[in-house]
Amino acid sequence: ETGVTQTPRHLVMGMTNKKSLKCEQHLGHNAMYWYKQSAKKPLELMFVYNFKEQTENNSVPSRFSPECPNSSHLFLHLHTLQPEDSALYLCASSQEGGRAREAFFGQGTRLTVV
Amino acid sequence: AQTVTQSQPEMSVQEAETVTLSCTYDTSESDYYLFWYKQPPSRQMILVIRQEAYKQQNATENRFSVNFQKAAKSFSLKISDSQLGDAAMYFCAYKVDRGSTLGRLYFGRGTQLTVWP
Numbered sequence: 001e002t003g004v005t006q007t008p009r010h011l012v013m014g015m016t017n018k019k020s021l022k023c024e025q026h027l028g029h030n031a032m033y034w035y036k037q038s039a040k041k042p043l044e045l046m047f048v049y050n051f052k053e054q055t056e057n058n059s060v061p062s063r064f065s066p067e068c069p070n071s072s073h074l075f076l077h078l079h080t081l082q083p084e085d086s087a088l089y090l091c092a093s094s095q096e097g098g099r100a101r102e103a104f105f106g107q108g109t110r111l112t113v114v
Numbered sequence: 115a116q117t118v119t120q121s122q123p124e125m126s127v128q129e130a131e132t133v134t135l136s137c138t139y140d141t142s143e144s145d146y147y148l149f150w151y152k153q154p155p156s157r158q159m160i161l162v163i164r165q166e167a168y169k170q171q172n173a174t175e176n177r178f179s180v181n182f183q184k185a186a187k188s189f190s191l192k193i194s195d196s197q198l199g200d201a202a203m204y205f206c207a208y209k210v211d212r213g214s215t216l217g218r219l220y221f222g223r224g225t226q227l228t229v230w231p
Contacts, residue, residue, distance in 0.1 A: 031217045042118075043205070043221040050217060088157060096217050101147045101166075101209060103219055105159035 003027040006091050006106035013081065014114055021076040021109045023091030031096045032074040033103065034066060037088040049074060050096060081113045118208050120222035127196045128230050134181075135191045135225045137206030143167075146210040148182065148189045149219070154202040162204070165189065193227075201229045 004025045013019050025032060034046040048056040049068040063085075065077040074091060088110050092103040117140045127133035139148070150162040165173045165182050172180050177197075181190045193200055206222040 033217065033219075035219075040223075042223050043219075045218050048217055056218065090159060092159070092219075094217055096211065101211070102149055102161045102164050103217075104161070105151075107156060107158040110157075 003104050004091060004093055004106040006089075006109050008109060009107065010110045010112075012112045012114060013078070015081060015083075017081075018077070018079040020078065021089055021091075021111075023074040023076075023106055025072055025074075025091075025093035025104070027093055027095075027104060029093035029095045029104070030071055031094050032068060032071075033092040033094075034074065034076050035090040035092060037090055037108070039087075043090070047076075078111075081111075083113050086111055086113045118206050118220050118222040120204075120206050120225050122225045123223070124226045124228070126228040126230060127193070129196055129198060131196055132192060132194045133196055133227065135193075135204050135206075135227070137189045137191070137222055139187050139189065139206070139208050139220075141187065141208065141210070143210045146208060148180075149207040149209070150178070150180070150189075150191045151205045151207060151221075152200075152202045153205065153224070159205070163191065196229050198229050198231060201227055203227070 007022045031050045036044045046060045047066040063080050067075040088108045090108045091106040094103040119138045146167045148165045152160045152162050163173050163175045163178050177194045179192045203224045203226050205224045208220045
């Protein structure tokens with residue numbers, strides 16, 4: 001499944017750096033998501049964009065800043081991260097309001113903060 | 115609060131045999147969706163099977179089937195004729211389309227499945 005593409009696949013950044021994760025979906029979906037996957041923890045929803053409007057922010061620290069310029073693209077801007085932010089960041093999309101309810105995921109960005 | 119519990123951190127199965135992965139969930143909703151996702155070493159989360167709560171019939175997808183017990187809030191995955199390519203982390207997930215939780219998936223901690231040749 002290549003409907004959701006994430007770049008980069010791997011990212012190493014220092015705590016003072018600024019970087020961005022990119023996600024693009026080619027499925028015509030109307031909702032996009034950022035999830036964080038840490039070792040030994042369930043996947044955590046970070047942000048939801050539905051019809052380009054942010055509808056949920058699960059108390060994510062302000063050092064993570066999402067941007068959704070259109071329904072096909074989603075960014076996660078990172079700045080002054082902490083080592084505990086090292087994780088796999090997964091982007092997903094879904095078509096809300098339709099019969100299909102599943103989310104489609106990208107391959108993730110493995111982030112290491114040093 | 116919605117929670118999803120997978121009580122088996124690891125499972126193993128012999129190739130061609132059958133294995134069942136367990137999942138329970140907690141919800142006060144009557145209409146929701148349940149999913150099993152597979153995450154191989156490539157890290158991509160792949161949908162294996164889904165079940166709508168309003169449907170009594172258990173979903174099946176080729177070698178994969180579920181045992182959905184709504185009253186017990188149980189949603190187990192059965193993999194028949196296991197193949198080496200089935201080795202992966204399997205996640206059970208729940209979703210309700212209502213209000214502020216629109217589109218949100220709640221995941222269990224996962225079950226790591228090993229398939230022995």
